[in-house]
Structures are given as structure tokens and as C-alpha cells.
Amino acid sequence: MSSETLRVVEGLPGGPMRCGEAGAPPGSMQGSRVLDPAALGQALRQLVARSEIMTSRAVVAAGDAVASFRVMSFPRSATDADIDAAVRNQLDLGTSKMARRHLEVPGAAPEERAVFAAVWDRAQVVAIAESIRLAGLEPAAVDLKSLCVARALTRDSCIFVDLMSAPAEVVLIDQHVPRVWHAFNAETDRDLARSIFDALRPVLGLSRRSGGAGFGPSSPIVVRADPPLVSGVATRLEELTGRGVLAVDPPPRVDPAVRYVPYLTCLGLILRRSG
The missing domain is CATH 3.30.1490 (Dna Ligase; domain 1)
Structure with missing residues (x-):
């Protein structure tokens, strides 16, 4: 539940999975904040039914x-x-x-x-839980999106750039633990590589004080984008940062039927349950 988008996945790594996606009803969310639990719960109920999800309990990822x-x-x-x-x-x-x-x-x-x-x-946790109950599910836990993403990525230390969020997000991840989170407006109609580079500056500055041991000069930038980042933008970002720029790799043992790029956060929740 983030960026006014709802995504659901049911299953375990190595087995079959069901998934579904829908936009949040107008006015029910603002970014990642729940404004109308009743409307959101009804939309979730419909999404769960349409996706043929059978579970009665839900683990939820909330935006940072x-x-x-x-x-x-x-x-x-x-x-x-x-x-x-x-x-x-x-x-x-x-x-x-x-x-x-x-x-x-x-x-x-x-x-x-x-x-x-x-x-x-606290009010947001209550609102999220209420919307889940109104969808006919029992909320088992609420997790942070950045923690879920850090679990799902195959790179243990990297800078994760999420261009599918609105606004876009940067997370510095060190040994599968998020250290710094930052939101920014990606200027897709101008110089996207420069826009991302400018957003990385405060994150890299904070990384020096974050205390992590795994993140270093060779840690790459992993970009979540659908469609993928065009090669020219990736090359320019590499030139600006001096770091490799990679697309998201599929997490281990994911059902091929699940598009792992948009469902990356949900897959991190599944890894939380199976770990």
C-alpha cells in the first residue's frame, strides 16, 4: 500500500503464487497515507476476490x-x-x-x-489495520516498504532507486538493511540521470554517518522501473556517479507468473514470512 497503488501476492517462494494490482479509490490515499479506510478496504476486498486469494491473514507493507x-x-x-x-x-x-x-x-x-x-x-497504523479488516482479512503485521525491498533484492549492499513510486524514492541498503531513505521528484521530461544523481547526493552524505560496513564505492545503483531504464540514461548515470547501474534481478524462487519488478515489495513480505 504505497503511492496510491494496491498490490497483493499470496504464496511462498518455490511454489505457485497469485497476485493482483489496482489503483486506490480517489481520495482514499494521499501518497502512502490512508485517508479513507472504508473505501480502501472495499477496494482491497474486490482486489483479493478478483485475484482469487484465499488466505484470511495479511502482512502489509506501508510506505516509508x-x-x-x-x-x-x-x-x-x-x-x-x-x-x-x-x-x-x-x-x-x-x-x-x-x-x-x-x-x-x-x-x-x-x-x-x-x-x-x-x-x-500510530494513526496510520490503525488506519491501515482497519482497511485490512474491512477487506475481510486479519492484519498480522505491518512492515516498512524499505525493509521489504532490502529483503527481496539480490544485492546485499546497494543504492535502490524506485522510479515506480510517486514521488520517486532512494534507499541506501547495507547488508540487506535500509540505512537511509529519501523521496524526490524524478524529472522524467528533462535530464532523468541528473535528477537521480542530485537525489543521491544527500543519501551518500548520510551514508558516511550511517555506520554500515558493507556499503562502499563498488556498491551499485539498482533501479526499479517499468519499463526498464533506457540504456542512455543508465550510461549517463554511471558517468555521473562512478557506480554501476543495474536493473532489479528476480528474487530467488519466484513464480514466473509474477512480474517481480512491480511486485518486489510484496515478495519481500513473503520472504519475511518464510525466513
């Missing part, structure tokens, strides 16, 4: 615009209570309207623990 995240490092000796306190201190926005969540992630140095911490717009 409804949350903020940070990867934090702690000594290996830090207790869960120490981490809870630090997350509250670092991500305390001074309002009860935000909900916090954190989980330990791989990639830390041997003497450290790495934690992915996020704060969510």
Missing part, C-alpha cells in the same frame, strides 16, 4: 513516508533494557501519536549489536 527509522549500534554487552532506553531517547518525538518498534539486524561488528529502530505514525 509514514515512519522514520535509524540503525543504531550498541556494545555486545548491552542488555535489552539498555537498548529500549536508548531507542526511546533517540527517537522520542515528544508525542503519544507515534509508536516505536525495534529489532536486531545482522551486519554488526563481532563486539557490537546492530538495531533497526523505527517510529510509526
Whole structure:
């Protein structure tokens, strides 16, 4: 559920999958934010039926615009209570309207623990869950789009550029963990490569302070676009950045019937369930 688009996938890696796609009803979403859960739920119910999806539970990917995240490092000796306190201190926005969540992630140095911490717009989580229930499903969990994408990509460290989102998005991914997220307006009618390059600058600047160990000068730019980025734009972006520019590779064991580029986020949710 992002960019006013609804996509659903049912299945597991290595087996058959069902999928479907629809636009959100006018006025029901603004970007990735849910404005009308009832209208959205009805549209989801119709999409699920049309896609012949049989499950009664749903894991949902929400756009990063409804949350903020940070990867934090702690000594290996830090207790869960120490981490809870630090997350509250670092991500305390001074309002009860935000909900916090954190989980330990791989990639830390041997003497450290790495934690992915996020704060969510509580009202948006409630609205998403309500729309899922009105679609006749039970919401099992809400995940961030960037986390789902990081799971689904075959490259463990890269800059992910999503030109299928509106606005477009950039995510710096280090060892399958998102470190930095940034939204921008892709100027497709002008110099698209320059537009992407300008959007990468703040992300690369923040990457130096993100603490990741896997991302480096050889980490490529992976572009999600449908149709794919034309070769001239990719070549110019390579010249501007000094990095390789690649299309999205198919995630492992995906049903060939599923178009993996538009359904990449959903496939990351499936990998969450099967991992």
C-alpha cells in the first residue's frame, strides 16, 4: 500500500503464487497515507476476490513516508533494557501519536549489536489495520516498504532507486538493511540521470554517518522501473556517479507468473514470512 497503488501476492517462494494490482479509490490515499479506510478496504476486498486469494491473514507493507527509522549500534554487552532506553531517547518525538518498534539486524561488528529502530505514525497504523479488516482479512503485521525491498533484492549492499513510486524514492541498503531513505521528484521530461544523481547526493552524505560496513564505492545503483531504464540514461548515470547501474534481478524462487519488478515489495513480505 504505497503511492496510491494496491498490490497483493499470496504464496511462498518455490511454489505457485497469485497476485493482483489496482489503483486506490480517489481520495482514499494521499501518497502512502490512508485517508479513507472504508473505501480502501472495499477496494482491497474486490482486489483479493478478483485475484482469487484465499488466505484470511495479511502482512502489509506501508510506505516509508509514514515512519522514520535509524540503525543504531550498541556494545555486545548491552542488555535489552539498555537498548529500549536508548531507542526511546533517540527517537522520542515528544508525542503519544507515534509508536516505536525495534529489532536486531545482522551486519554488526563481532563486539557490537546492530538495531533497526523505527517510529510509526500510530494513526496510520490503525488506519491501515482497519482497511485490512474491512477487506475481510486479519492484519498480522505491518512492515516498512524499505525493509521489504532490502529483503527481496539480490544485492546485499546497494543504492535502490524506485522510479515506480510517486514521488520517486532512494534507499541506501547495507547488508540487506535500509540505512537511509529519501523521496524526490524524478524529472522524467528533462535530464532523468541528473535528477537521480542530485537525489543521491544527500543519501551518500548520510551514508558516511550511517555506520554500515558493507556499503562502499563498488556498491551499485539498482533501479526499479517499468519499463526498464533506457540504456542512455543508465550510461549517463554511471558517468555521473562512478557506480554501476543495474536493473532489479528476480528474487530467488519466484513464480514466473509474477512480474517481480512491480511486485518486489510484496515478495519481500513473503520472504519475511518464510525466513
